[in-house]
Amino acid sequence: MATRDSMIQVTDLKKHYKGGAIKALDGVTVDINKGDVIAVIGPSGSGKSTFLRSLNLLEEPTGGSIIFKGIDITRKKYKNAEGKTVKLNIDELRQKMGMVFQHFNLFPHMTILDNMTLAPMKVKGLSKDEAEKKALDLLDRVGLKDRADAYPIQLSGGQKQRVAIVRALAMEPEVMLFDEPTSALDPEMVGEVLDVMKELAEEGMTMVVVTHEMGFAREVGNRLLFMADGRLLEQGDPKELFDNPQNPRLQDFLSKVL
Amino acid sequence: MDHFIQLENFPKIAPYAELFWQGTLVTVLLALFTVIIGFCLALILALMRMSNIRPFRALGLDSDGHPREQGFLALLSRFNPLSFIATAYVEIIRSTPALVQIFIIYYGVFSIVDLPSFQLFGFIRFDRFFPGVVALGMNSGAYLCEIIRSGIQSIDSGQTEAARSLGLSQGQNLRYIILPQAIKNILPAIANEFVVIIKESAVTYTIGVQDIMSAVNAVRGASFIIVEPLLVATAIYFCLCFPTSKAIAYVERRMSRGDKR
Numbered sequence: 001m002a003t004r005d006s007m008i009q010v011t012d013l014k015k016h017y018k019g020g021a022i023k024a025l026d027g028v029t030v031d032i033n034k035g036d037v038i039a040v041i042g043p044s045g046s047g048k049s050t051f052l053r054s055l056n057l058l059e060e061p062t063g064g065s066i067i068f069k070g071i072d073i074t075r076k077k078y079k080n081a082e083g084k085t086v087k088l089n090i091d092e093l094r095q096k097m098g099m100v101f102q103h104f105n106l107f108p109h110m111t112i113l114d115n116m117t118l119a120p121m122k123v124k125g126l127s128k129d130e131a132e133k134k135a136l137d138l139l140d141r142v143g144l145k146d147r148a149d150a151y152p153i154q155l156s157g158g159q160k161q162r163v164a165i166v167r168a169l170a171m172e173p174e175v176m177l178f179d180e181p182t183s184a185l186d187p188e189m190v191g192e193v194l195d196v197m198k199e200l201a202e203e204g205m206t207m208v209v210v211t212h213e214m215g216f217a218r219e220v221g222n223r224l225l226f227m228a229d230g231r232l233l234e235q236g237d238p239k240e241l242f243d244n245p246q247n248p249r250l251q252d253f254l255s256k257v258l
Numbered sequence: 259m260d261h262f263i264q265l266e267n268f269p270k271i272a273p274y275a276e277l278f279w280q281g282t283l284v285t286v287l288l289a290l291f292t293v294i295i296g297f298c299l300a301l302i303l304a305l306m307r308m309s310n311i312r313p314f315r316a317l318g319l320d321s322d323g324h325p326r327e328q329g330f331l332a333l334l335s336r337f338n339p340l341s342f343i344a345t346a347y348v349e350i351i352r353s354t355p356a357l358v359q360i361f362i363i364y365y366g367v368f369s370i371v372d373l374p375s376f377q378l379f380g381f382i383r384f385d386r387f388f389p390g391v392v393a394l395g396m397n398s399g400a401y402l403c404e405i406i407r408s409g410i411q412s413i414d415s416g417q418t419e420a421a422r423s424l425g426l427s428q429g430q431n432l433r434y435i436i437l438p439q440a441i442k443n444i445l446p447a448i449a450n451e452f453v454v455i456i457k458e459s460a461v462t463y464t465i466g467v468q469d470i471m472s473a474v475n476a477v478r479g480a481s482f483i484i485v486e487p488l489l490v491a492t493a494i495y496f497c498l499c500f501p502t503s504k505a506i507a508y509v510e511r512r513m514s515r516g517d518k519r
Contacts, residue, residue, distance in 0.1 A: 056423055058419055058422070058423065076319065091422075091425050091426070091427050092425070094422060094423055094424070094425045095424070095425030097423070098423070098424075099419075099420075099423035101416060101419065101420060103416055105414075105416040105417060105419060105420035106420075107417065107420070107421075107435055107439075108439070109438050109439050109442075118424075118426075118434060119421075119424035119425055119426055122426060122430055122434065123424065123425040123426060123430075124425075164420075167424070168423075168424070171424055171425060177423075
């Protein structure tokens with residue numbers, strides 16, 4: 001593991017509210033390496049989602065650091081290679097981190113194709129033709145090419161989530177963040193979304209997945225993080241942790257969910 | 259013997275029909291211009307209220323570069339002068355009578371500013387009509403601001419999160435994601451405001467705008483008949499407002515059909 005390229009280094013990450021009375025994140029330290037598929041599990045309110053959302057600054061941490069591509073993105077300014085202090089461009093960083101949400105968050109007033117081409121065209125400056133070709137290729141991969149002209153309302157939950165995944169992929173991110181991607185789905189649709197994620201993992205995409213799907217965490221993830229009360233209580237190989245949990249909180253959690 | 263309504267009075271006010279017709283036209287024009295001015299003002303106010311311009315932002319960071327959580331400096335760093343001005347404007351307008359505002363605009367502001375005195379369409383006195391539009395526009399701007407703001411804020415925050423996580427800037431998010439969805443929610447409310455202004459504009463007769471109410475007054479002055487002209491005015495206002503609000507309700511129902519996510 002040590003030989004692999006580090007992608008994101010999180011050090012002592014804190015998110016406090018009300019002057020420290022509420023600690024959503026209370027000192028989380030973790031290294032995310034290129035190609036890692038990290039599953040984050042834990043009881044609700046444990047800070048899993050806050051941790052994930054902090055990674056692309058949808059939540060602003062109140063302490064600690066997140067080093068992404070050599071830059072501490074928790075600070076508003078940083079020194080560039082020439083030693084000049086420049087303002088952090090958060091939009092630029094977010095392009096490189098794709099995010100998939102529990103409630104899909106497709107844009108309801110746009111067709112599936114427009115959902116997918118908007119950011120590549122407006123942010124990356126791709127031409128309409130380039131963006132559409134790429135979007136159709138991606139849709140083809142998840143078996144939804146024929147729904148390109150549909151509106152999100154016409155799709156099932158599983159289809160929406162698959163679109164949301166490829167919409168994020170259209171920006172060619174270096175890491176994908178999943179915030180409980182299957183929690184809002186009907187049970188029969190969970191599989192189709194997990195299959196897409198599994199495929200993505202096999203292609204070597206770096207992924208951080210907050211999930212309640214223990215099977216996925218165990219089989220697909222190469223690392224497992226267990227969080228409770230805003231702290232990272234245990235991390236390691238998923239199979240080892242599932243079979244032989246050390247921390248009593250993890251033992252308790254697993255006994256309830258498995 | 260006195261009756262509340264005396265039918266024989268209606269033929270007596272018939273010669274003044276032209277006045278009522280002109281008054282109706284003035285009222286409609288007044289409402290139309292007011293909504294246009296009000297909407298432009300409201301859009302600016304709403305954007306000011308939702309802006310994130312904080313001149314003392316830097317004071318909110320500690321020596322480490324992290325945002326402070328509390329204390330005076332944290333409070334100061336969150337101070338947004340644009341939002342403060344817009345909020346103050348909206349609250350003052352909403353907490354004072356429209357009549358007072360119209361008087362202040364007409365007797366205050368436009369006693370200093372000289373307006374050219376010509377007549378639109380040969381009967382609308384511009385130096386009365388224009389202050390009326392400005393005063394009503396400033397008034398409805400405050401109300402429309404809240405309509406626009408709530409319309410924008412009614413869009414699920416997940417939309418913004420998705421847009422921003424794709425790398426869209428705040429402005430792009432507003433333009434491509436939020437406003438197109440918000441406008442749909444806002445339009446019926448703006449049309450409703452049009453109906454409200456038709457009714458509200460009646461107070462502008464006090465500064466000499468020749469609207470429907472001023473026609474009532476003119477007839478009273480000339481013929482000493484009061485109730486019957488008022489009934490005519492009531493009928494006109496009703497015929498303007500009732501079909502309009504029914505039409506809005508219809509369009510609203512049609513539009514909300516495709517709304518489910």
